[in-house]
Amino acid sequence: MPKVTVDGIELEVPQGATVLQACELAGKEIPRFCYHERLSIAGNCRMCLVEVAPGPPKPQASCALPAAEGQVIKTDSPMVKRAREGVMEFLLINHPLDCPICDQGGECDLQDQSVAYGRGSSRFHEHKRAVTEKYMGPLIKTTMTRCIQCTRCVRFSEEIAGVDEIGALYRGENMQITTYLEKAATHELSANVIDLCPVGALTSGPYAFEARPWELKKTLSIDVSDALGSNVRLDSRGREVLRILPRVNDDVNEEWLSDKGRYQVDGLMKRRLDRPYVRRDGKLVPASWDEAFAAVASVNPGKSVAVIAGDLVDCETMFAAKALAGALGSSLLEGRQTGLSYDCSNLAAVNFNSGLAGIEDADALLIVGSHVRWEAPVLNPRLRKAAMRGAKVYVVGPHWDATYPVTNLGNDLAVLGKLPKDADEVFKSAQRPALIIGGAGLGKGALDACLALAEKYKLVRATDSGAWNGFNALHMAASRMGGLMLGYAQTGGIADLVAAKPKLVLSLGADEVDYTKFAGSTVVYIGHHGDKGAHAADVVLPGAAFTEKPGTYVNTEGRVQLADKAVFAPGDAREDWTVLRALADAMGVSVGFDSFDELRAAMAKAVPALGREGLADYGALPKGKAGASGVIDAYPIKDFYLTNPIARASETMQRCSAELLHGESFAEAAE
């Protein structure tokens, strides 16, 4: 633990800390462009210069200098001030003065730091360098003349995403950041380089020229595009959410967000259900709320009610629907729309027990039927970290490009009964073995066999650094864990609902269900998009999307998180719980809550874990049963960019799907 002095403040810093980190610990602000906590150190912008003694009598780049015992660091000396002014002057030599037309304006590191540390005027009268436009795909808008060559984007794609596709070509003044042959960046986290870019070189394509940051209302929320519950910030103006940005949460998403979570936002303004509809003579026709409620009440289902929860709904909606069904005398609830029927009697068996952050420590990893890059894009960098630290990774299922070395054990689940010799040895000798069972594995009934493996290889054990539970189920729906906690699981899955032949089916934004099986039922769709579910519905009650209602979400590791409401739902649409509450009145039953707070309190009383933010405790793993059969021939996600109704309505996501997955080319419009 070296002791250093920063501007007269003596402090001890952790072994291996850099001078920059030491200064930050002392509460000093060090300007920087290339340095980023989660990327390797490049030391090429020179903005973080400080004076360090002992050492050469010149400013030192603090980001790349290890803090050492007895160092005296000055961050406020005249030398440092002049050095920063000099570096800033050089950085600005080739940087265009186009802040008024630059989308980074207002949240630009270069802008902020030149105000704080620059000279205030330029002495440069020569021509500025210009760089030809680069194409980086539908999401990233480039203005490479603004680039200051910090190489954060290069390091991100190489180190975090694991896809070497961005590079720095040429040298010196002519250095240019580009993708190879200006192809589109094609991984699922590509848009994170926009956040990393300290200047306006890489900005958001779909959000171009939409708004200035100071016009936007910021609302803290949770991403619903996958089951990770990435922490996001909704930036809205008026009644429209204009963009979604990740928030830092080291336990969940670090500071990354998948392209889908970020860019499905424009789908929130398209294909919205903004008024109730009732099916008359085979056609959905607009109706008033009263007519729609009357249509539902006229079914008079008695106890014959079933509820299907969609992938995007919050716990409050599911609880309200459960309360309504309960008041009517039914407990036919199901959230696994596509027919999964794994055993949910013990939720520890379907939870990501090691935690999203914990999986980084695994030293042996078996992935059973999960295309992690598509099912949980933000999780893949963590698996990559584990692999880079030496973890052996095995995959059961069809090949997908993992961005780290994996050994494919084939598609046949029978391999779970007896792992090949080398894998067996790796798992026997591992300190922290882990297993991830994904959608395809759960779908093929491999859960029991995986639990048996967990027992065989002691995935739950005590280690030197605390308890380790390496048994992980990776879900794909934001509502899944919350749904399971609320009892949205029948023994036989959705088949039980079909078999019960309910008179009334309440569909909470469930768009992946095969409604032809409910041909004899009246389907009431409560949701926000005119997607598959609404097409099959007999009554459509317009609800709110995740940006338009407060809600509780539980991610795949059982983390209970709260989201806030950013904007109002369009037209006559209402928050889902109010729709369900009004429906209860229409059907003449009482659900026991009249306000959102009462609803939350009732939910917390019924399932106490949902009332507490943070990780829910599901207890010990159940015992498994060895032996699985079947072949994983495909993963459930066929098109990463179009997995939910919001994304399907989003033009950006449609274009990503067409261009990045199906190889259509979109010629740049001539300007």
Next chain:
Amino acid sequence: MADRHLEPDSPELRARWGSFAFNAAWDTKAKAAIARYPAGRQRSAVMALLDYAQRQVGEETQTQGWLPIPVMEYVAKYLDMPIIRVVEVASFYTMYNLVPVGRFHVQVCGTTPCMLRGSDDIMAACKARGMHKGHTTDDGMWTLTEVECMGNCASAPMVQINDDNFEDLTADRLNTVLDALAKGESPKAGTQEPGRHTVEPLGGPTTLTAMVSANHDYRKEW
């Protein structure tokens, strides 16, 4: 250098170079270059392999050689490394030609010592022979490039033509060299000053004069 750019990827380029592979001789050298580095660090050999690839392209096209995109992709595959990392290296170093060059790549040094010793005349002589900076002549013989210091300041001005340096040039001497090259001869590389051996002082040594003919112990004279 400011003009450097990649030759655009085109179907013709793919058709011509898509099937590029090292021939036996260069393959042996490539394997030897890789063997210099520890196993798993094969990508350290990228610079050597790019050079070999450029030379083989040169042999095939009767030029100094250059690096078409499919050839760089071949090198990337050969070394199991991302193509963008190969292109980064190739585009960084000016010794790798990114566009086709002529039979002889005339690189005229224009940095201060050469300029003071008359590199403008050298450049003018090149231009008088129909060369243009950054272009290849129509007969495919000459490519002219102005470069920065090549480290031959003691025998300035100089040009580098393919693998050889020609120093102590005047316009006439350069013309002699270029004429010889054009005829397919191999003119003497190095200094073109009659009587000069390498870069020793003109008109005989000015220091250590006693050492010229025999060994001399200077230590007693200090």
